[in-house]
Amino acid sequence: MRDLVLVGIGGVVGAISRFVTGRWLTNACPLPGHIATLVINAAGSLVLGFVVARAAGGGRLARWEMLLTAGFCGSYTTFSSWVLDILSLAERASLAAAATHALVGVLVGVVALAAGVFLARHWPVAFHLEALTSALGISRLAR
Numbered sequence: 001m002r003d004l005v006l007v008g009i010g011g012v013v014g015a016i017s018r019f020v021t022g023r024w025l026t027n028a029c030p031l032p033g034h035i036a037t038l039v040i041n042a043a044g045s046l047v048l049g050f051v052v053a054r055a056a057g058g059g060r061l062a063r064w065e066m067l068l069t070a071g072f073c074g075s076y077t078t079f080s081s082w083v084l085d086i087l088s089l090a091e092r093a094s095l096a097a098a099a100t101h102a103l104v105g106v107l108v109g110v111v112a113l114a115a116g117v118f119l120a121r122h123w124p125v126a127f128h129l130e131a132l133t134s135a136l137g138i139s140r141l142a143r
Helices: 002-027 033-056 060-076 079-092 095-122 129-136
Strands: none
Touching: 002 033, 002 060, 033 060, 033 079, 033 095, 079 095
């Protein structure tokens, strides 16, 4: 039951973060919607690689792996929006544009994931998730 709650909390935070980031990228930068989705998916892949590599060591992050991977990253990144973008490009622009976007999306995602793993293994950063979760009132879920 604890894992379900952690995934749910991460999912809510990830979905809201994805919505806010998408709006910001399309309004403030401004990026076309399909590029904003690509950027969001790349950022989520980077975070996912980082978390999975750090959690693999069995450290403090391992307790939060469900919240951060299946929860946050699962709802922050979006396969369905990316596929919709590919279909829209095929209909609006061309099959070549759609195929290029699909290929770039896969390559960027894999490179971002690998970069996250690399950073996790080589960047000596401390995590203080306990302080964050304590402030949010969810610290007892990880025990």
